[in-house]
Amino acid sequence: MEFQVKGLRVDLSDAKWFKxxxxxxxxxxCVEVAFVGDAIAVRDSKNxxxxxxxxxxxxxxxxxxxxxxxxxxx
Structure with a gap:
């Protein structure tokens, strides 16, 4: 699923998450981080x-x- 935010196209479907x-x-x-193109995504590791x-x-x-x-x- 691709979306646009802050002028960036972001697709988290193949993101490689790490903590x-x-x-x-x-x-x-903990939080997990993924570097996706020009964007950085952060999520709760429990969710x-x-x-x-x-x-x-x-x-x-x-x-x-x-x-x-x-x-x-x-």
Whole structure:
């Protein structure tokens, strides 16, 4: 199923989803990420048939940069 969001054509039917190796086998609070063309999709690993959030490369880069810089630390 292909759709358009944020000016990107996205088809998640063949997406290769993964989660961080740091998640651990027993962790149930994880998200999965798929790089699909120019889009980055994120979904709840407990609900793989549920919705996915779609990000542009610039949005993803800003998020990863913020995480590395500690912007989201409590």
């Amino acid at each position: 961080s190796a740091r998640s651990g086998a027993d962790s149930d609070n 793989t048939s549920g919705p996915a959030l779609i990000f542009t490369q610039a949005e993803w880069d800003a998020f990863v940069g913020g995480a590395k810089d500690g912007e989201f630390d409590l």
